[in-house]
Amino acid sequence: MKKKALGKGLKAFLPEDYGILKEEKFLDLDIEKLKPNFDQPRKHFDSKSIQELADSIKKTGILQPIVAVPEQDHFKIIVGERRWRAAQKAGLEKVPVLIRAMEEEQQIEASLVENLQREDLNPMEIASAYHRLAEELELTQEQIAEKVGKDRASVANYMRLLKLPPSVQKMISNGDLTMGHARAIISIDNPERQENLAKKIISKKLTVRKIEKLVSQSKNQKDNKTTKSMDPDLMALRDELIEILGTKVNISGNSDKGTLKIRYYSLDELNRIYEIIKGDYQ
Numbered sequence: 001m002k003k004k005a006l007g008k009g010l011k012a013f014l015p016e017d018y019g020i021l022k023e024e025k026f027l028d029l030d031i032e033k034l035k036p037n038f039d040q041p042r043k044h045f046d047s048k049s050i051q052e053l054a055d056s057i058k059k060t061g062i063l064q065p066i067v068a069v070p071e072q073d074h075f076k077i078i079v080g081e082r083r084w085r086a087a088q089k090a091g092l093e094k095v096p097v098l099i100r101a102m103e104e105e106q107q108i109e110a111s112l113v114e115n116l117q118r119e120d121l122n123p124m125e126i127a128s129a130y131h132r133l134a135e136e137l138e139l140t141q142e143q144i145a146e147k148v149g150k151d152r153a154s155v156a157n158y159m160r161l162l163k164l165p166p167s168v169q170k171m172i173s174n175g176d177l178t179m180g181h182a183r184a185i186i187s188i189d190n191p192e193r194q195e196n197l198a199k200k201i202i203s204k205k206l207t208v209r210k211i212e213k214l215v216s217q218s219k220n221q222k223d224n225k226t227t228k229s230m231d232p233d234l235m236a237l238r239d240e241l242i243e244i245l246g247t248k249v250n251i252s253g254n255s256d257k258g259t260l261k262i263r264y265y266s267l268d269e270l271n272r273i274y275e276i277i278k279g280d281y282q
Helices: 002-013 047-060 081-090 104-118 123-136 141-148 152-163 166-173 179-186 191-204 208-228 232-245 267-279
Strands: 025-030 066-071 074-079 094-099 249-253 258-262
Touching: 047 081, 074 104, 081 094, 104 123, 104 141, 123 141, 123 152, 123 166, 141 152, 152 166, 152 179, 152 267, 166 179, 166 191, 179 191, 179 208, 191 208, 232 249, 232 258, 232 267
Parallel strands: 066 094
Antiparallel strands: 025 094, 066 074, 249 258
16 A cells, blocks of 8 residues: 555655656665766756755655666666765665666656756756756757646757857856846847956946847947948848848848848747738749
């Protein structure tokens, strides 16, 4: 009866489509038999948070079993590495574990989704997890959003962080830059300028509002400079496109040839622009 109750609680914790088999086994396992999953999205474990969890475990034990899969001479943790680390600190010799047989794709999905739903990853860990779901499991942004309970625009914004220079990504991972800072930096096209602005934010402790204002002023200056040298006919066409599409449009070149750039800031916005353009040709 005890085992059955635990099984029911686990199914509420993890969806049933993660490949649970009849042969799954619940047991108290020697803690050294467990090994971390190096492919999991969480790369940073806060020592203070782990210690707080360890203190809690000393008082109440582990209330939620660790989920693991057999691998060679040990068991690989799929869900619950924080609990495992805290249990080590608490001095536990055995921990409650649910052993499951899971395909590799199911392991990836369970590990990524479980961590994302806990919402305590840093922005770069979230971005990388979304990218892995998209690349390794071939999920669309909309499917990812459904699995983690977010809207598609939020998923798209996090994935855009991966386009930032590695140095800026590190600043975000370390907590030196917030998600708000990052979104403002992303709107700048030049990687060198992105890095310089990131350093300026940290050194001068600039707020997100201040950065958004600086970026906006910089863009306006650039647009004004471009406008002065633009052919009047091209300028009129650009303004008309801006009005029709409802987003930023740039035209560079002359009446013979050039480049048209249409900006979008989320997948939803891209779909909206696409529908407008497609509608004109139907």
